[in-house]
Amino acid sequence: MTLPSSPTPPPLEGLSPEAQAVTARAVQAVHAHADACEAAGDVTPGAAAALRASGYTRLTLPRGAGGLGASLTGYAAAQLALGQANAALALVLAMHTHVVGAAFQARTLPGPLLEALAQASRDGRLVNALASEPELGSPSRGGLPRTVAVPDGDGWRVTGRKTWATGARALDLALVSAAAPGGEVVRLLVPMDAPGVGVEPTWTGALALRGSGSHDVTFAEVRVPAEHAAPPGAPHPASSAWFWTAVAATYLGVGFAALHALTRYARERVPTALGAPLATLPRVQENVGRIASELHAARALLEDSTRGWDAHPTPGALPRLAAAKAHATGAAVNATDLAVRTAGGAALMPALPLERLLRDARAGLTHPPSDEVGYASLGAALLADG
Known part of the structure; x- marks a missing residue:
């Protein structure tokens, strides 16, 4: 049984209709070229051209500079959709968009450099x-x-x-x-x-x-x-806010992709000995429920954290974003691991996307902030409030 590797993207809340259309094109480009890039171990020229042509490079550029002006909350929704299609290519676009979003919110770069980033974004040229x-x-x-x-x-x-x-x-x-x-x-x-x-x-x-x-x-x-x-300057909190959100949302998308792949497989797989779909087994139902609960909880924390930043983009909003990143990447790792355990031996074969999702999710743990830093940041902030 061969199942599609890209599920339907989640709702793109907080994005304008034009930004939603651009994100949908980017999702299509990512999905279309993911297998070829995986096989090549690189971003193929065709994939690079498709990513540029999608228009996604304009997503986080302010409207006044010719972009789509996505908020951090809208950006999180868009990156989650891309991560659900494929993490590797989603991160290529994430690197560009988090740099641009942070640069224009922080305004710590000189004017000519900002204009160069804006022109690159309008032209569909990729930056990291x-x-x-x-x-x-x-x-x-x-x-x-x-x-x-x-x-x-x-x-x-x-x-x-x-x-x-x-x-x-x-x-x-x-x-x-x-x-x-x-x-x-x-x-x-x-x-x-x-x-x-x-x-x-x-x-x-x-x-x-x-x-x-x-x-x-x-x-x-x-x-x-x-x-x-x-010139040299102190780090601006916007750099962390946009990068952590890009990473959290992308890997959370990997977790949701594993959830959807598992549910499709469980509905369609009918072992001879069982005479019914795997979806009828209580243990499978329990595992799907566990995966879904953790992923939706992580998504809720991320959305709440990005809304907090959009309302008050100050250092005080960073601890929740740090913890949201840690929780999102952890949820993705747990989701892919439990999905593989639940699907059994079939999960080890490329007919299911679970083996790739399992590998990709683990990369989320390597991006800063680490779990101990992310959770300790929120804990320290909450303790200080008392």
């Missing part, structure tokens, strides 16, 4: 912020990049290596963090076709997100004009 490095790991816990930016006349020269660059070969632009003289960190917008930029295929054989093409990107004396550089 590259910060992780082999020695540094994720920059979420601090540390100075090994990638360096050296002043060069009226611009900069960038040299170094970035890792876990989601959609590396599909990217048009990279917002690169680098250490400047004096030990401060600057960010520079680098065209991926600039002389000195290279992509090394390090994502081969990955356990999860195989189709995301999250290879290493290298920079060898890459020239960047001064207007495409952001």
